[in-house]
Amino acid sequence: MAALSLPTNIPSHLGLRLLRSALNVGDFKRAHQLFDNIPQPDPTTCSTFISALTTHGRPNEAIKVYASLRACGIKPHSSVFLAVAKACAVSGDTLRVKEVHEDATRLGLMSDVYIANALIHAYGKCKCVEGARRVFDDLVVRDVVTWTSLSSCYVNCGFPRKGLSVFRQMGLDGVKPNPVTVSSILPACSELKDLKSGKEIHGFAVRHGMVENVFVCSGLVSLYAKCLSVREARAVFDLMPHRDVVSWNGVLTAYFTNKEYEKGLSLFTQMSRDGVKADEATWNAVIGGCMENGRIEEAVEMLRKMQNMGFKPNEITISSILPACSFSENLRMGKEIHGYVFRQWKVGDLTSTTALLYMYAKCGDLNLSRNVFNMMRRKDVVAWNTMIIANAMHGNGKEALFLFGKMLQSRVKPNSVTFTGVLSGCSHSRLVEEGIQIFNSMGKDHLVEPDANHYSCVVDIYSRAGRLNEAYKFIQRMPMEPTASAWGALLGACRVYKNVELAKISAKKLFEIEPNNPGNYVSLFNILVTAKLWSEASKIRILMKEKGITKLPGCSWLQVGNRVHTFVVGDKSNMESDKIYNFLDELVEKMKMAGYKPDTDYVLQDIDQEEKAESLCNHSEKLAVAFGILNLNGQSTVRVFKNLRICGDCHNAIKYMSKVVGVMIVVRDSLRFHHFKNGNCSCNDLW
């Protein structure tokens, strides 16, 4: 190894050459020794070395090199500052950024806009908005990069609304946003589900010829995907002159999250035909998409394909696939997946346990979730959020609030998802004042800006408590365009509290926002029928016919032993069908004696003429619960799942069933869990 012997007292010009050749072969030890043996390294040598260490994933070594220069009393050149600022950004170490910032200030370099911009960026990567703001405020001359860096700092640190306001301020200051600015501000609109601002920025991008930019367009695709405007997402995608893997992932996600599984999957196939190679995120999007759309077997198949293509499933993959273990048609197969996942990859304790507790909660067994959660040694924000959400869906608002308090005590910083969980817990448990108070504290005490989802939760809080006018006023005062979930919450409550006027207003908005969602038409139809407004109701039916919108068939299922049994309205396909109907007839007699009165309003909830003739007893949830009671096999709880919201009469009937039979019945509908016990339901009849 004589050739590698170390020269001493290397002159700077030669040192740079030797240093570069050592870095090129990845010999960092030699590079360090060489650098140490240059008595007076010039600025280019210093910045080259620092940058190279950063790009090779050694930002902390890069920062140490800078510190050693300072210790020797060498005054760093501005190029060295830029290099070390980048290293700080990569390492994410706030203290180091502060030190570099102080050094630059002392040397009078903070008016150099390049250095200032690099420091704003570095502070942003360290999630230190105060630092970034200070550098920004101290600048006299700010360019487009300064503004872009600050606004994206806010967006990436969880302050999307602040990011948007910086973006707007920038325009007022006469600095024109460029494609980089636009692509980094779009995620703020997505995060806030702020379609209105998103569309304004889309318009700006069109007017300024930015729609050829792949970053801008991918941002737009994601924006429309997040705001549930799948058609607009597709329109942007179709107009793109060049598409890369990120644009494809965006449009795939748009279809999957909007329940258009088949279209998503066919695009996935088309993607490879178009010569775009799927990456890790593509596979995660597809696997998540399969799971979200109930395609368990396909999700497992995709996991296998992902590995065959040489990709290693990561945390996100595992979190999405693990619930397959219990949703699977066949419990045994679920267990196999579980074992397979654990054998194959050393899954981190935190990720896998969180997935496990979420899976138990989604399967209706909150006690098992609680046990898992209590046993966790370390709990991160995702774990806390999952447990809060689990309680919210089961209607345990008080416990969700309690957990939120404990989370704050353990010094885990709540994020936007935390508040969605806590607020929905409040709405499902009629905790109005508590909910409003928490909503008001979000920005003030927790530095989390409320997004459209949080506003919708508050609408839901007022609505479920029967304070419909307050809910309506609140919607009108929202700082962003109200989403379908805000109007949907109001419409749902109008049915419970029989408010026809507000129902018409909300339904009109919903028909504009999601013209193809059958649920909205059905809800309004039912409200009109209950109010005996027959001619208006029939107009809705005609509207649906004209638009070719058909009601999604209701379907309930439950697991008995290793099998999942599925029921639709008037189902006779079950082998024990006769037994179920006879049992249900007997049960209804007993229930009537206990005070049950069938609510015939709900006979009319199905709009098809044939279905209208079916009696209430045929509803899928009643059939499934009856089948569950017949097959209890010593269990004390029947767990039934339904794809739509539970019908009002069924809700009432199942309360009586739980009393007459003396059994716990858990029903998960499309919105939440209902725990029926002793003639009562955990939702306090706010179904």
Add this chain to the structure above:
DNA sequence: TTAGGGTTAG
């Protein structure tokens, strides 16, 4: 020389 997009929990 400095700044940019997609995948988990809602």
